[in-house]
Amino acid sequence: MLAELQKQWGKTLSWEECGSLCERMTEFRTKLKLEKGLRGPMMHCRQCNAVHEMRLPPITIRSLLFALRKQGVVCDTELAQLDAAWKRYRAQHRLDGCGKRRDVPGTAPPASADHVHSPR
Ligand SMILES: [Zn+2]
Incomplete structure (x- = not known):
């Protein structure tokens, strides 16, 4: 997976x-x-009031940058620059951590078994 990230x-x-x-x-x-065949732990979800598998939150741009640093693709300076640039861009365009617009209807996660419960 990390090799894939480096490639792309x-x-x-x-x-x-x-x-x-x-x-x-x-x-x-x-x-x-x-x-x-890995499954997450079961949890009671307050969002849909049911018990289901815990979902990992989506990978954010920030975690992507830090993963790249860990692999030595970027250095500390580059990471700091990218992180700051991303923060600026994100605020300017009102994006969530994954680079999606927050104020556009229809971008909310669907209420299915696949929904995610990460704080945004
Ligand atoms: Zn749920």
């Missing part, structure tokens, strides 16, 4: 592209989990 990430990617990369990585992680 580049310094020339726009934040929008980073957002879709996060989305692909989140999907990839879900697929890997399914293939290995």
